Amino acid sequence: MSSNDDRPGSPRQQPLQADKQDRRSFLRSSVSAGVSVAAGSLVSGPVLASADNPVPINWDRSVDIVVVGGGAAGGSAAIKAHELGSEVLVLEKAPIFGGTAAKSVGGIWAPNNKYMQAAGLTDNRDDALKFMVRLSHPQDFNPDAEFYGAPEAVYLQLGTFYDTVNVALDELESFGALQTMPLNIGGMMMPDYFSHLAENKAPNGRAIVPQKPNGSLGNGAELMRQLKAAVDKRRIPVLTRHRADDLVLDDSGRVIGIVAIKRDGTRIKIEARKGVIFGSGGFTHNKQLQLDFLKGPIFGGCAVPTCEGDFIPIATRAGAQLGNMSNAWWAQLPLELALENPSVPTGIWCSPGDSMVQVNRFGKRFFDEKFVYNERTQVQFQWDPVSGSYPNLLSFLIYDQRTADEFANYAPLPPKGSDAAHVIKADTLEALEQQLVEKLRTIESRTAKFTLDDDFLASLKATVKRFNGFAESGVDEDFNRGGQPIDQFFHFFGPNQPTHNYPNMTLHPIATSGPYYAVILAAGTLDTKGGPKINEHAQVIDTRGQPIPGLYGAGNCIASMSGPAYWAGGATLGPALTFGNIAATHALTAATVS
Ligand SMILES: Cc1cc2nc3c(=O)[nH]c(=O)nc-3n(C[C@H](O)[C@H](O)[C@H](O)COP(=O)(O)OP(=O)(O)OC[C@H]3O[C@@H](n4cnc5c(N)ncnc54)[C@H](O)[C@@H]3O)c2cc1C
Structure with a gap:
């Protein structure tokens, strides 16, 4: 995979050099916008441009959509945002595009997908949702209750996933960005991990994979090769070795841009006229977050080393509510x-x-x-x-x-x-x-x-x-x-x-x-799956339950609707690709909606 900046060195090792203006702005915004100040976060923070007390922002760059993270969620978001006619830029902390997704087996869980339909398999919405709730909220599951016992917000996301996953995949195909095929081994359509449960009415066939140009089964490297080719074809800039470090908010609390740190330590401010979409992976490689949140002791993970949970401090400084922090894949x-x-x-x-x-x-x-x-x-x-x-x-x-x-x-x-x-x-x-x-x-x-x-x-x-x-x-x-x-x-x-x-x-x-x-x-x-909560539009939710305008998330960086569940092979990439698409769609087609 090519990189726009393949120089050696890790941006993580560079000292954070917050400029004085940013510190003052952060302190002001923390108070006036009700953003909690976490210990150690004073090196940087959301920047407030207020009409009463204007803070001049000298943008280094300006685009419609900034996507943070060149993995599955970020790739999907960037391509969809471009297809909707916007100017997009991708920030990637690692030296290459691909994320953990490029290391994966490439399975994508897509209930009621076209291959199932072609094979005459039924996978209706209610049954699929019941199955998902059964495993995601086992403690609340009740087949006779509203939303099968799940919180309404989770149920809405699960429903949106069921309704949108195949739309998102079909779109990627129609954009020439991804070819798929069913995951069949030895003539057997892959079973779900819990195909044996009575609530699973469509036990086989929901997992699909990328298809290589020669028609054979592809893996995660093939998935990300295809997405990167589509990103390159559209000339979407991918700034590798650029770590998103903070958000820029206006006085209404809307996210209007992002602060990124280049590998040489330089901080740049990028305006995001329509929104910022995070697809920055989980926090497997952040020892402190592991200790603070995961429900058991771990010794490592398969995620790429750059998955350090950066979105968590960034989003909480902007008031985001966290969820599902104890769970992981x-x-x-x-x-x-x-x-x-x-x-x-x-x-x-x-x-x-x-x-x-x-x-x-x-x-x-x-x-x-x-x-x-x-x-x-x-x-x-x-x-x-x-x-x-x-x-x-x-x-x-x-x-x-x-x-x-x-x-x-x-x-x-x-x-x-x-x-x-x-x-x-x-x-x-x-x-x-x-x-x-x-x-x-x-x-x-x-x-x-x-x-x-x-x-x-x-x-x-x-x-x-x-x-x-x-x-x-x-x-x-x-x-x-x-x-x-x-x-x-x-x-x-x-x-x-x-x-x-x-x-x-x-x-x-x-x-x-x-x-x-x-x-x-x-x-x-494989990676964690807790972080800022989102709604069914992939908007990040604040501590009062309201969307933070202009801020979106998808994939492992947000609180997964799956809770503790791993329904089936592909249950991480399916939602990541889908909610990346949903985030771009909402940011660009509902730009005036909060
Ligand atoms: C061996 C293996 C096999 C797997 N097989 C499957 C499978 O078959 N099916 C399945 O569904 N899942 C599978 N997974 C899990 C799957 O790969 C991940 O869940 C998925 O890649 C998550 O996608 P994402 O877009 O959220 O994050 P990622 O793909 O990890 O992408 C996140 C990107 O964000 C970048 N980033 C992080 N912080 C910042 C920052 N501050 N600024 C800029 N960029 C940043 C990272 O460098 C990374 O490139 C597998 C994982 C492994 C390791």
């Missing part, structure tokens, strides 16, 4: 890769292997290893009230030579026959345990001295014996592994499709002799 990560660099290449979608288990510090299985990454990861947050600890904080993926060979190259397993620093290998389970003990000792300063229980080995042997019995019978009596359609889909999603003669393809006895392997897994994210 969770994923298990190889611990040692995350300790090396918290921005890891990928998550563990499904534990690869059939002759394989995951166990905790007691040598016991604690979930269905084949189920969805988002759900498995949260079991690592389980708290033991008596010992006052997280027994599953680290998980141990244990497997034998069969799995090492047959599932090679399915993360986190290395290619066949090769070693990897994060993989421990030993001839016996005894030796494997010893190596794990040693390894844990070397990293104890970063894992709160996490150790194996004294009975780990005996317990692991008992676990393997019990598991092998399940493999013989085909039924996992503890966690029903392989019992959900998504277990089967993920099992065969890797590079190889190994089969065997036991009754359940996801279960194969673990060998009675070595070599054995182990990988230490820790909790992490």
Whole structure:
């Protein structure tokens, strides 16, 4: 992907150099516009241009729409805004356009999409909304209640998503910005992650992917290649290594521009005549926000390193209300890769292997290893009230030579026959345990001295014996592994499709002799999904529940309507692309509406 500024260096490392005028303006606006002053935020803040006390703003640049973030949400917003006839500019903090979206698998969740319709699959609105509420608001869900028990504002967003996702995708296609195709593997339309729930009336076919020019399945890199090509074709400027740092507000509280910091530390002010749309990703790589808000301890995430939650202080200074801050799109990560660099290449979608288990510090299985990454990861947050600890904080993926060979190259397993620093290998389970003990000792300063229980080995042997019995019978009596359609889909999603003669393809006895392997897994994210709340027009909402005029958000930088839920593959990109489109539409076609 090309970049308009590909010089080395990180804007994050540059000192913030707020000019004196901005400081004064911020203090004034904080008081008069009711903006709360967060500790440490005095280096910059919203700038007030008031009729009574005018502050001259020397714009460095002026456009209709400023889009912050060159990921999925930002790409969609920029293209739609241009198609609506506006002058658009994209600010991107990283050296390249693409965001976390470019690292993704590229699945886009689109209920009632055209491929489902062509295949004769029904996905009606009420049923789809009921399913979404069931998982997004499990504590309030009531099929007989208004909005199925969800807050009205959330229900409106879910409904808008259902109504608009296919419009947004069709538009991208008609603009020549994105070609898609259904996500079918081996003739099976991808099931939702919760296709097994009674409320799911359209269990397969909602996930689609970008289509490569040669007609094959594309991933996130292909998605962002296509969006970037469309951005370039329209000559939309993308200012890379430009970090959005603050908003400029007028005396009515309307957002009229943005302050950005270039990699050399220079601050520039860009006028946004019609609106500012944030698509700046989550806060996975902001340690303080992680600690303050996430519901469990994480060791890193797959988001690009520039996803540091910048929108949160920027929007709260302008009075935004935050939501969904404790949730993320969770994923298990190889611990040692995350300790090396918290921005890891990928998550563990499904534990690869059939002759394989995951166990905790007691040598016991604690979930269905084949189920969805988002759900498995949260079991690592389980708290033991008596010992006052997280027994599953680290998980141990244990497997034998069969799995090492047959599932090679399915993360986190290395290619066949090769070693990897994060993989421990030993001839016996005894030796494997010893190596794990040693390894844990070397990293104890970063894992709160996490150790194996004294009975780990005996317990692991008992676990393997019990598991092998399940493999013989085909039924996992503890966690029903392989019992959900998504277990089967993920099992065969890797590079190889190994089969065997036991009754359940996801279960194969673990060998009675070595070599054995182990990988230490820790909790992490694809990225977070909390931030300023938006309404169904993608307008950011203030603490009084009113839209902040001129300010929009989409994707992982805002409070996701999904709450804790990960409905299906593509459930992050689908809404990001859709609400990017909605934001541009509202900013440009309802410009006089607050
Ligand atoms: C390995 C992997 C596989 C995945 N697979 C899927 C999948 O198949 N389907 C799915 O739905 N999701 C998937 N995801 C998740 C998905 O990639 C993200 O949820 C999605 O990219 C979010 O899009 P976004 O536009 O909100 O943010 P991003 O794509 O992360 O883009 C945000 C951009 O904003 C920029 N930015 C941040 N702060 C600033 C600032 N202050 N100023 C300027 N720019 C800024 C960042 O540099 C970044 O480029 C996957 C993620 C990973 C890591």
